[in-house]
Amino acid sequence: MSRAWTAEAFYTQLEEPPTLAEYTQQARDFVARHVAEKRKVVLVTQSGGTTVPLEKNMVRFLDNFSAGTRGAASAEYFLEAGYAVIFMSRQHSQFPFTRWYSHTTNPLFDLLEEPAEGEETVQVSQAHVQGLLPILHAYHEAKRRGRLLTVPFVTVIEYLFLLRNMSEVMDPLGRHAMQYLAAAVSDFFVPADKLSEHKIQSDDQALTLQLEPVPKVLGSLVASWAPNAFVVSFKLETDEKLLIPKAERSLHKYGHQLVIGNLLQRRKFEVVLVEPHDHTWVRLPSTSAAPPHEIERDIVAAIAERHESWIASV
Numbered sequence: 476m477s478r479a480w481t482a483e484a485f486y487t488q489l490e491e492p493p494t495l496a497e498y499t500q501q502a503r504d505f506v507a508r509h510v511a512e513k514r515k516v517v518l519v520t521q522s523g524g525t526t527v528p529l530e531k532n533m534v535r536f537l538d539n540f541s542a543g544t545r546g547a548a549s550a551e552y553f554l555e556a557g558y559a560v561i562f563m564s565r566q567h568s569q570f571p572f573t574r575w576y577s578h579t580t581n582p583l584f585d586l587l588e589e590p591a592e593g594e595e596t597v598q599v600s601q602a603h604v605q606g607l608l609p610i611l612h613a614y615h616e617a618k619r620r621g622r623l624l625t626v627p628f629v630t631v632i633e634y635l636f637l638l639r640n641m642s643e644v645m646d647p648l649g650r651h652a653m654q655y656l657a658a659a660v661s662d663f664f665v666p667a668d669k670l671s672e673h674k675i676q677s678d679d680q681a682l683t684l685q686l687e688p689v690p691k692v693l694g695s696l697v698a699s700w701a702p703n704a705f706v707v708s709f710k711l712e713t714d715e716k717l718l719i720p721k722a723e724r725s726l727h728k729y730g731h732q733l734v735i736g737n738l739l740q741r742r743k744f745e746v747v748l749v750e751p752h753d754h755t756w757v758r759l760p761s762t763s764a765a766p767p768h769e770i771e772r773d774i775v776a777a778i779a780e781r782h783e784s785w786i787a788s789v
């Protein structure tokens with residue numbers, strides 16, 4: 476029989492990841508600094524799947540399509556807009572700044588000139604300098620000014636524990652906190668007590684898996700962990716007819732500020748911002764629009780503006 480996990484049962488019955496306390500302390504220090512400087516801080520939960528291990532000594536796992544582009548790109552535009560960013564980073568997914576030269580058709584080594592024999596300096600080839608420079612400057616500026624904190628995760632369990640703790644430590648920011656929940660979180664998992672210790676043997680047998688539903692934690696986040704934050708969740712659908720109704724249902728159920736709806740097929744060119752009494756489409760001019768104008772630039776501009784009005788409205 477599969478259990479229906481409540482958020483409370485999940486957090487009391489499952490074991491905390493060993494690194495949780497360390498990342499929580501780092502986030503607490505980061506937040507304290509930005510509270511003192513009266514800066515807005517956004518928690519970006521990386522779009523990037525959350526892994527569901529099928530074995531304790533994990534050889535196999537379930538995951539999903541997301542490479543984490545939305546989260547990594549948005550983090551860059553939030554930094555540009557003056558926010559400090561806590562980036563919950565799914566390991567091996569896209570990362571702010573370095574994403575331009577990884578997981579892409581633009582590999583890092585193609586940027587570098589091979590030195591002549593005996594030479595020990597490596598140079599960026601002139602053809603790539605113009606493209607690289609602004610990204611490199613923005614990356615170093617974020618580091619120098621201490622504006623970007625990365626907290627990594629792999630599994631859905633690590634993700635959910637981090638999400639709770641990151642949201643809670645941001646509470647001292649009050650309305651200056653934003654949660655931007657772009658991760659593609661697994662809907663099902665195998666709890667530790669049902670996991671095989673070692674690699675599941677095939678022995679030419681069919682494999683039957685019993686997955687349990689991952690608890691929906693948005694209600695706890697909005698009501699208890701981050702009651703003062705501006706909360707933006709994401710809704711991904713593949714059926715156009717469901718997109719706005721499901722985004723509206725989520726907004727109604729959890730009572731947060733905004734849902735960003737996107738269709739799998741058109742997510743890079745079009746999203747809809749669903750608010751309690753309104754919805755607004757954000758679209759790139761044509762589906763052939765290529766970087767550097769990414770839709771995340773427009774999404775972040777629209778969200779930052781709403782966040783600002785929301786802060787001013789009290």
Ligand code: PAZ
Pocket residue numbers: 522523540541542543544545546656657658659660709710711712737742
């Ligand atoms: O990683 P990516 O940039 O290709 O995709 C982003 C996304 C579609 C995962 C994100 O925009 C999103 O909708 N996240 C929430 C998914 C959900 O409904 O759970």
